[in-house]
Amino acid sequence: MSKHYDMIIVGAGLSGLLTAWRCLDVNPDLSVTVIERGARIGGDHTWSFNLTDVAPELHDWIAPFIAYRWDSYEVKFPKRKRTLDITYCTGNSDTLRACVQPHIDSGRLTVMTDTAVSELGTETVTLESGEVLNAACVLDARGFEPNDDVFLGYQKFVGHVIKTKDPHGVTRPIIMDATVAQLGGYRFVYCLPYSDTEILVEDTYYTDGPELQSQEVDARIKDYIRDNLGVKDYEVVRREKGVLPITLAVDESRNWEALNTIGIRGGFYHAVTGYSFPDAVRTADNIADAIDLMDINISQTLKAEAAMEIQASRRSHIKDETFLRLLNRMLFRAAKPEERYTVLQRFYGLNQGLIERFYAGELTWRDKARILIGKPPVPVSKAMYNLSEKAFIRREREKRKSKS
Incomplete structure (x- = not known):
């Protein structure tokens, strides 16, 4: 007899893990299983956001996720330089994993890594091995996938975290330095100073296609570190890269209600910036509230409650953006x-x-x-x-x- 799960989340990235974390925090009788194709959960990423992007009542909850925060940040353009007094925060894959670890230790969160999925239903997950898992609710939190009803541009980036011999001199984040050569599209460099001698330098550019020439961008980052930051003696301690969707149009006539999809794959990201953390937090909290069933039998109502919340949130998100x-x-x-x-x-x-x-x-x-x-x-x-x-x-x- 096959085991029946409360909730299965396919995809152990930002949205999948935030949703599992929030649902388990809010619903003490719930258990969650997360299925991840890769070797470990959380990936190797950095996520940033303005603290004002997140509802004040959720600040205490997300506090363990935040690795660094600053009271202000800068933007730079050829004809404008400005400091904004907005609290800016960054978390990463390590802090995300730490947030869910207590639930893994307690046994309420089960993680299946190195596990490929061939088919998803609203109550079933079919693994590539042929095994079928049954659940009261299945959520698709896998990575982004284009579709014919969403028309996109792309934001592409490569980042180097460097350790400098001497202080690098950057005291607050530079979230956009667009004084750099534009190279046929909107381009800027993004800097996060983690300490006096450690800083993330990321080259970001907006283009029509998703192709990323990372070696060319690596060279541009080296030039920026030398010419703009004046740093010559350093080592690269970590690299990251990514391609984020930027939404130009959405065909609202599509039957979105058929999809139990969350995260960036479900369209829950900021249309202009591609940032997904604030929407992932909102989605996680909304789903957790929807299934806070107290004495009600979870298996009877979990699917319907979660699905209704996701569908309502998606319709609202498409309209709002x-x-x-x-x-x-x-x-x-x-x-x-x-x-x-x-x-x-x-x-x-x-x-x-x-x-x-x-x-x-x-x-x-x-x-x-x-x-x-x-x-x-x-x-x-x-x-x-x-x-x-x-x-x-x-x-x-x-x-x-x-x-x-």
């Missing part, structure tokens, strides 16, 4: 590639409260008007051409047909 997708179309399709930085240069001249609300996904209609009012940093004709999301989708589908 309509304006952000518009901004992305302005950046990717209306602005000249070498002048895309001017869109962000103008944005960072706005008031700090608006910038905080932008990253938190809480823009008001006044904020949206303020972003659009004034001399546009893109040609008006191209801006108007990309204004309608439905027309954009229609044109993109026609392009795909002509290429096929």
Whole structure:
């Protein structure tokens, strides 16, 4: 007789582990099994966010995840340099694993690594070995996968964590240094000073395709460390790289309700930045609240409660990010590639409260008007051409047909 699980989460990355952690914290009678294709959970990543991106009532919960925090950060553009007094936080794979370890030790969280999955259902997981696992609820938290109903640009990055012989001199994060050569698209360098002699230097650029030439970016990082930071004597202690989706348009006519998918694969990320931590926190908390069943039989209602919450959150997320997708179309399709930085240069001249609300996904209609009012940093004709999301989708589908 096969074992029946309460909850199975396929994918042990950020969203999968945050959801397991939150659900287990909130629901003392729940057990969770996480299935991971790789050799260990959590991967090897860094995740950053503004503290204001996360609801205040969740700050205590996420505190163990945070490895570093700073009271302010800088942005740099050819015609604007600014320090923003916004608390900035970073966690990583090590802190994420540490957050779930107590539940692993207690036996309530079971981890299956080096385990490939061939098929997912709402109540079943079929492993490549042929074994079928049954659960009251199955969540798909695997990595990002493009689909025909979401139209994308991409943010690509390579990062080097270096240990310097002498202090590197960076006292607060530089989340965008766009004074660097743009190289045919929006490019900036991102710096996180972990200590006086340890710093992450990351080269990030926005392009239409997902291809990442990491060796070329490695060379650019070395140049930046030498020429911009003035550091010559150092060792690279860790490297990371990634490709994040930037959403230009979403076909809302798709039957999203059929998907029990969370995390970046489910579209839960900031459309402009590709940042996924705040949305992963919200999703984890919403699912945990939805299945906080107390004396109710978990196996009878878990699937329905979690599915309804995911579906409602996805519909709300798609609607809420309509304006952000518009901004992305302005950046990717209306602005000249070498002048895309001017869109962000103008944005960072706005008031700090608006910038905080932008990253938190809480823009008001006044904020949206303020972003659009004034001399546009893109040609008006191209801006108007990309204004309608439905027309954009229609044109993109026609392009795909002509290429096929």
